[in-house]
Amino acid sequence: MNLLDAFSIQRPLPNGESALITTSNLSSLALAEIVQEFQPNLTEYEDFYRHVHQNPELSGEESETASVVALHLRKLGFHVHTNIGGYGIAGVLQNGPGKTVLIRAExxxxxxxxxxxxxxxxxxRMIDRYGNERPVMHACGHDMNMAALLGAAALLKASEKRWTGTLIALFQPDEEETGGAQAMVDDxxxxxxxxxDVMLGQHVVPLKAGQVAVKSGPVLAAADSVNARIIGGPCDSINPQFCVDPISLAMRIIPQLQRYIQIGIGMKEDATVACWGFHAGIPGNDYVAYVDFLLDVKTIKPHVRQVALKLVEKKIREECRAANTPIEPVVNISVRAPLTSNDPAVTKTVRDVFHSYFGQDVVEMKVNKSCEDFSILGAIHNVPYAYWNFGGSANTEGEIATNHSPFFAPMIHPTLGAGIDAMALAVLASLAS
Structure with missing residues (x-):
C-alpha cells in the first residue's frame, strides 16, 4: 500500500474545528499546507547562517557553535542534551504517541x-586539537545544514497540533574527520x-538552488584508512646507510596501488586509493629507519571493498619482501566511514512527498565518492534512514565551487527555504508512514 493511500491528518477549519484530510489530497494539500502555513521567519535563520559562517569551529572544537544551537532548541521548547561525544547536541520534542524520527546536521x-x-x-584562525594553528571555514556547507535543520525544527514545533510522535534534532560534532557519530553513540x-524508528539527513551541494536530489541504495562511498609502516633497518650491514631505503621503496609502492587493485577487482568496478599522509625521518639521524604512510581507500560495493583492502595489503607486503626488508611491514586497516546506503522504504516515503511538493525540482541523486558517518548513529539498532542533497548554487554551468572548496558558499535564497521545507516534509511523511 502506498503511503499516500494510508495516511490521514487533521487540518483545522476556519471556525477552529478539525477536518480529516483524506488520502486523495494528502500529498498535494495536507503536508504542503502544513509546511506553508507554519514556515518560520527566515530572517532569524538567515542571521543564524551568517553568524555561524563567520564564526566556524574545527572538528572537536565546536563549543560555541553547540552553545548557539542548544540555546535555540531550548527556546523552541526542546529538551536539550549537551556535550554528547564531545560537543554533540540532541534536542527531544515529545508530542504524543507515534514514531520517533531523528534528524541530523553537523x-x-x-x-x-x-x-x-x-x-x-x-x-x-584556531588551534586545532593537534596543536596546529589553522584557518577555519564552513567550506562543506554545515552552516547551511544547521540553519535548515533548526528552521525545520521550528516549523514542526509550531505545527505540533497537526502531528504526533517524537522528534529528535541531533547536531553532530566531528563529522569532517568522521569520528563524531561513533563518539556520540559510545557516550x-x-x-x-x-x-x-527512522533517521533523516540532508546536505547542501552545488546543485541548482531549490532542487533536491534523492535515491534509494548506495549514495556515499565507504572509506577505509590504511596505516602502513615500511621498515628498512636494522640490517646485516654494520653501516645502516646500506639497509633498505624505506623512502624509495614506499614511493615505488604507492603509485602502483591504484592500478594493482583495479586489475584485481576488474576494470569496470569502482575503487580508489589515495595517499593522505607520508612521514619519514627524524631530525639528527643520518639514515631513515622506517616510513609511515596513510592511504584512503574508497569503494561503493561491499564485496569490492573487501577485495580492494586485501589487495592493498598484499601489494605492500609483496613489494617489501621483494626488496628484502629486514622486518615485515606493519599494516593496520580501520573503517573511516561506512557505506551510506538509503533504505528503500524510507527513501520511497521521502521521494514521494518531495515529488508532490517540489515537482520538477526533484532529481536523481548521484552516487558520490564523498563519505559520511551519519549511518553510524543508528547502526547499533539497525535504524533505517534516508540521506539526500539539496542545491545551493545559482547555476550549474561553467566552473562551480564544490564542497571543500575555499570558494564554496551556498546562496541563501532559495537554498535555506528549500532545505527547511524538505526536512519538515520528510519528517511529517515519515511520522505518517
Whole structure:
C-alpha cells in the first residue's frame, strides 16, 4: 500500500474545528499546507547562517557553535542534551504517541582559508586539537545544514497540533574527520534519547538552488584508512646507510596501488586509493629507519571493498619482501566511514512527498565518492534512514565551487527555504508512514 493511500491528518477549519484530510489530497494539500502555513521567519535563520559562517569551529572544537544551537532548541521548547561525544547536541520534542524520527546536521568546519569575498566571510584562525594553528571555514556547507535543520525544527514545533510522535534534532560534532557519530553513540546517546524508528539527513551541494536530489541504495562511498609502516633497518650491514631505503621503496609502492587493485577487482568496478599522509625521518639521524604512510581507500560495493583492502595489503607486503626488508611491514586497516546506503522504504516515503511538493525540482541523486558517518548513529539498532542533497548554487554551468572548496558558499535564497521545507516534509511523511 502506498503511503499516500494510508495516511490521514487533521487540518483545522476556519471556525477552529478539525477536518480529516483524506488520502486523495494528502500529498498535494495536507503536508504542503502544513509546511506553508507554519514556515518560520527566515530572517532569524538567515542571521543564524551568517553568524555561524563567520564564526566556524574545527572538528572537536565546536563549543560555541553547540552553545548557539542548544540555546535555540531550548527556546523552541526542546529538551536539550549537551556535550554528547564531545560537543554533540540532541534536542527531544515529545508530542504524543507515534514514531520517533531523528534528524541530523553537523557542527564542524574545515581548516581552509576562505576566499569567497562575502561580507560575512570567515577570517577566523584556531588551534586545532593537534596543536596546529589553522584557518577555519564552513567550506562543506554545515552552516547551511544547521540553519535548515533548526528552521525545520521550528516549523514542526509550531505545527505540533497537526502531528504526533517524537522528534529528535541531533547536531553532530566531528563529522569532517568522521569520528563524531561513533563518539556520540559510545557516550551513551541512547541512554539520553529514545531509539529512533527512522533517521533523516540532508546536505547542501552545488546543485541548482531549490532542487533536491534523492535515491534509494548506495549514495556515499565507504572509506577505509590504511596505516602502513615500511621498515628498512636494522640490517646485516654494520653501516645502516646500506639497509633498505624505506623512502624509495614506499614511493615505488604507492603509485602502483591504484592500478594493482583495479586489475584485481576488474576494470569496470569502482575503487580508489589515495595517499593522505607520508612521514619519514627524524631530525639528527643520518639514515631513515622506517616510513609511515596513510592511504584512503574508497569503494561503493561491499564485496569490492573487501577485495580492494586485501589487495592493498598484499601489494605492500609483496613489494617489501621483494626488496628484502629486514622486518615485515606493519599494516593496520580501520573503517573511516561506512557505506551510506538509503533504505528503500524510507527513501520511497521521502521521494514521494518531495515529488508532490517540489515537482520538477526533484532529481536523481548521484552516487558520490564523498563519505559520511551519519549511518553510524543508528547502526547499533539497525535504524533505517534516508540521506539526500539539496542545491545551493545559482547555476550549474561553467566552473562551480564544490564542497571543500575555499570558494564554496551556498546562496541563501532559495537554498535555506528549500532545505527547511524538505526536512519538515520528510519528517511529517515519515511520522505518517
Amino acid at each position: 557542527l564542524d568546519a574545515l581548516p581552509i582559508l576562505e576566499q569567497t569575498g562575502l561580507p560575512y566571510k570567515s577570517n577566523k 551513551g546517546l541512547y541512554s539520553k534519547i529514545p531509539i529512533p
